Amino acid sequence: MTPLRLNLALAALTAVLFVLSLLIGPAHLGPVASIRALVAGGDEATRIIMREIRLPRALLGLMVGASLGLSGAVLQGFLRNPLAEPGIVGVSAMASLGAVIMFYSGLAGASLYALPAGALAGAFLAVIVLLAIAARHGSTLTLILSGVALSSLAAALTSLALNLSPNPFASYEIIFWLLGSLKDRSMTHVAIALPLIAAGGALLATTGRALDAFSLGEEGAESLGIDRRRTRLFVIVGTALAVGAGTAVTGAISFVGLVVPHMLRPLTNRMPSSLLLPSAMGGAALLLAADIVARTAVRAGELNVGVVTALIGAPFFLWLIVRSRREIF
Amino acid sequence: MIEARNLSVDLSSRRVVSGISLGLVPGTITGVLGPNGAGKSTLMRALAGQIASTGSIAVDGRELASLSFAERARLVAHLPQARIISWPLTVRDLVGLGRMPWQGVSRAFSNGDRALCTEAMEMMDVAGLAERPATELSGGEQARVLAARAIAQDTPVLLADEPASGLDPAHQMTMMAGLRKLAAKGRTLLVSLHDLTLAARWCDRILLMKEGRLVAEGAPADVLTAERLGEVFGILAHIDHDAGGMILAPVALAGGTAHREARP
Numbered sequence: 001m002t003p004l005r006l007n008l009a010l011a012a013l014t015a016v017l018f019v020l021s022l023l024i025g026p027a028h029l030g031p032v033a034s035i036r037a038l039v040a041g042g043d044e045a046t047r048i049i050m051r052e053i054r055l056p057r058a059l060l061g062l063m064v065g066a067s068l069g070l071s072g073a074v075l076q077g078f079l080r081n082p083l084a085e086p087g088i089v090g091v092s093a094m095a096s097l098g099a100v101i102m103f104y105s106g107l108a109g110a111s112l113y114a115l116p117a118g119a120l121a122g123a124f125l126a127v128i129v130l131l132a133i134a135a136r137h138g139s140t141l142t143l144i145l146s147g148v149a150l151s152s153l154a155a156a157l158t159s160l161a162l163n164l165s166p167n168p169f170a171s172y173e174i175i176f177w178l179l180g181s182l183k184d185r186s187m188t189h190v191a192i193a194l195p196l197i198a199a200g201g202a203l204l205a206t207t208g209r210a211l212d213a214f215s216l217g218e219e220g221a222e223s224l225g226i227d228r229r230r231t232r233l234f235v236i237v238g239t240a241l242a243v244g245a246g247t248a249v250t251g252a253i254s255f256v257g258l259v260v261p262h263m264l265r266p267l268t269n270r271m272p273s274s275l276l277l278p279s280a281m282g283g284a285a286l287l288l289a290a291d292i293v294a295r296t297a298v299r300a301g302e303l304n305v306g307v308v309t310a311l312i313g314a315p316f317f318l319w320l321i322v323r324s325r326r327e328i329f
Numbered sequence: 330m331i332e333a334r335n336l337s338v339d340l341s342s343r344r345v346v347s348g349i350s351l352g353l354v355p356g357t358i359t360g361v362l363g364p365n366g367a368g369k370s371t372l373m374r375a376l377a378g379q380i381a382s383t384g385s386i387a388v389d390g391r392e393l394a395s396l397s398f399a400e401r402a403r404l405v406a407h408l409p410q411a412r413i414i415s416w417p418l419t420v421r422d423l424v425g426l427g428r429m430p431w432q433g434v435s436r437a438f439s440n441g442d443r444a445l446c447t448e449a450m451e452m453m454d455v456a457g458l459a460e461r462p463a464t465e466l467s468g469g470e471q472a473r474v475l476a477a478r479a480i481a482q483d484t485p486v487l488l489a490d491e492p493a494s495g496l497d498p499a500h501q502m503t504m505m506a507g508l509r510k511l512a513a514k515g516r517t518l519l520v521s522l523h524d525l526t527l528a529a530r531w532c533d534r535i536l537l538m539k540e541g542r543l544v545a546e547g548a549p550a551d552v553l554t555a556e557r558l559g560e561v562f563g564i565l566a567h568i569d570h571d572a573g574g575m576i577l578a579p580v581a582l583a584g585g586t587a588h589r590e591a592r593p
Contacts, residue, residue: 080415212426213429216409216475217409219407223405223407225403226398265416269422
């Protein structure tokens, strides 16, 4: 498939899913009435449902999905490892921990901003630790191992918070949040996440050239005039901004960053740079689709979108491995 | 033209390259020889500006340290010893990466870029593999594809770290003949090798290294003497000559035995 055709197809798919996401909900509004309420206003109830419930939800699906897909593609290219995903550098786990601390301390209930602030603080703590370690030992492997250690520590501390949590309701809230969801988010959440995701996405998007050079290893990349340190800085900070901001408003959503680049790589020339835009759109499409499934799959109530992405993602990933027979490129 | 003065490199506070001064002349191939761990690869990485070193390095009269990463990549190409190909890129795309330092943000390939890539692939006898995924090739084929990438970079200086290792005898010659062609175009080449005959017959000059130091430097016939090979490599070598130059065959460890029947 030519790059243009692939990108157009994914853009169309994402647009369709975005509109579909706007049209689906328990309120049973007709498509025409829904869109009219969104664009022109109309009766108050419909307008509130569309503008303050469904629109932020669809926008967050779009933004967070895109940031997960993009950072997954960037990390796989940078670490030259098809198993890399945003979780591997420890950013997601640390962001989750930051949010959990807000729940645990009760601050989450006091202010709408407390939860995202805690998650972002966690994400940036992860970045500072990673950069400090990377400054001493430059290798990519060190980065992966540090990320794994950081993730484990964050997971342990999250469990500790659950253990010590003052009442069962708080534990329930924490577990529920950890599963990831786009439910009941407002335009405030969009406003918090959008600038950070945009900034992180912009940083990540500039790394394409360097990622292609990294196909030849770190030494090979340097011989092509790539500044390894700068690339590493952009990848880490970009991931932290994009994924940290996403985690801050939706909780941890797994598998999108891992699976999407794999699904799309065979449709490209395998150059890491030609996978970035498709992965961003593919991530958005997958998360929007998963959120539609989460809302419609069970009659009573709603599933967590993180559960749906993992339920779709994990078996699909296994199928990819079995089907490809060779290495997972 | 690349010149180094009093070049030293410490890795994990161990001195790996120690006070080396050299001047490589355009239009020549200089071979670096020495036992494993002599510091050959580290010397090349330092000359490519990839690791911190003390002393000075100048390429075409410009201090390497004062150049940006991109400027450096337009002057010096480095073919690392580790042969890494991370994704199943086609051979053509992989060789095309060599043009990166010369391309703008759009990374568009000019006709000149394409011609240089084709020429490099032909030189390394991989043009017939152009559309194959590089990860599915044999080790020796991959080595030639990666060499073609470095050649396509089209720099005045090429540092090739063991480009001929793992190649079949015919392709070892193809490799050296390709490098000779580059030398004939006025390029400066530094090539590390382990095959003594290959080095003696294809290189204009030889640098012999041991334990981070330069122990001898000069024309192959002057440097690759039986005594020195004994000293540096600890081998007994049979040295012969024909019309094409020297023939060097290691036949035994110095002070050891010369054939397998005598093995303990």
